[in-house]
Amino acid sequence: MDVGSTARTAGRIRVAEPVLDAEDRRAVIETLASGWVSGYGPEVEGFERDFAAWCGATHGVATTSGTTALHLALAALDLGPGDEVILPTLTIVSVWNAVRLVGATPVLCDVDPGTWNLDPDAVEAAVTARTRAVVAVHLYGLPCDVEALRAVTDTRGITLVKDAAEAHGATYRGARAGSLGGLACFSFFANKLITCGEGGMVVTSDDGVAERLRDLADLDRRRGARAYEHRGLGFNYRMPALAAALGRSQLRRxxxxxxxxxxxxxxxxxxxxxxxxxxxxxxxxxxxxxxxxxxxxxxxxxxxxxxxxxxxxxxxxxxxxxxxxxxxxxxxxxxxxxxxxxxxxxxxxxxxxxxxxxxxxxxxxxxxxxxxxxx
Ligand SMILES: Cc1ncc(COP(=O)(O)O)c(C=O)c1O
CATH class of the missing domain: 3.90.1150.10 (Aspartate Aminotransferase, domain 1)
Structure with a gap:
């Protein structure tokens, strides 16, 4: 493939294909040659740092997909049985699954007929004493009405998690998705703005939450802890370095x-x-x-x-x-x-x-x- 070429089938116009170039290939091959192929090392750390900074946030925790980023984010909030999480019904199943995987109860809401995003009035009507979080999806890349949703969540101690899987670079009042406070989850699937092949990231500016996310994505092992010492139920959601190298190269474009x-x-x-x-x-x-x-x-x-x-x-x-x-x-x-x-x-x-x-x-x-x- 030449620089800037895609995997397109001759003549057919696909919905979304990645554009991969010589720099992307060089980045992956160099990482391969470095021996850092798994979920640790300079490429993963570099991609986390560069993408979070590009969003305007302090921390990025890379994961294996947008789906695992969502699960990780909800797990870091310590949600569980008896807790309710509000989400739009018009979304990908990943959001629903993330809620189920932490053992919480998904509560569906309708969307706004103009923006197709979560309707803040419907969210307000769905809140109960058990509501712990709202997952607001920036559908098709359009940021949801963050201020109206915050008016519902902030006063009640409910966490607003943004599903920004489709919204890299979208802005709300001048601030990029990922820099709007709380937690934002991104996807780097092949059809996204930039791709790692498969991959995701949770972006936050909260130091404590970032540490919790990092530990949980690494089998709930604290950084610097004794090898094979784990505090609780964690996951291996670490993004492989080869994927991070591709994502970091794509980020430059x-x-x-x-x-x-x-x-x-x-x-x-x-x-x-x-x-x-x-x-x-x-x-x-x-x-x-x-x-x-x-x-x-x-x-x-x-x-x-x-x-x-x-x-x-x-x-x-x-x-x-x-x-x-x-x-x-x-x-x-x-x-x-x-x-x-x-x-x-x-x-x-x-x-x-x-x-x-x-x-x-x-x-x-x-x-x-x-x-x-x-x-
Ligand atoms: C809104 C939304 N959330 C989550 C995901 C899940 O991302 P992934 O496919 O990387 O698991 C997607 C993927 O397309 C998505 O569109």
């Missing part, structure tokens, strides 16, 4: 990846923003999105369902994805009577358009033309 994602979003807004029946995620004042994914809600006025649109442009070589299947509609949830109309509507009508780092202006123009039937 994150600003250009962010610029590409924002350019794609601007192209879609320009080309599709006034098409009847298509609605994009609202961008509230004072907030910038990472535009990890450009999602569109497709309603009757478009003349075609999201599913049919996906099939039609798929035949023209353009991939799409549906929105997340809400948690209360998952097979594991059973057939309860829970109803979250906004999330259900978005789950049925939402479509993610190609949004990845690999796209060119021409690719996005081709998607726009295909969506409006000029492809």
């Amino acid at each position: 994150i600003d250009s990846f962010l610029a590409r994602r924002r350019r794609t979003a601007a192209q879609y807004a320009h080309g599709l923003g006034s098409v009847p029946g298509l609605t994009f995620q609202a961008l509230p004042h004072g907030v910038t999105s990472s535009h990890w994914m450009c999602g569109v809600r497709v309603d009757e006025a478009f003349g075609e369902t999201a599913e049919r649109l996906a099939r039609r442009i798929g035949e023209e070589g353009i991939d799409t994805r549906p929105f997340f299947l809400p948690m209360h509609r998952q097979p594991f949830f059973g057939s309860g009577k829970d109803s979250f109309p906004v999330a259900e509507d978005l789950g049925d009508r939402g479509l993610l358009l190609p949004s990845g780092n690999q796209l060119t202006d021409d690719d996005v123009a081709r998607v726009i033309a295909a969506v409006i039937g000029e492809g």
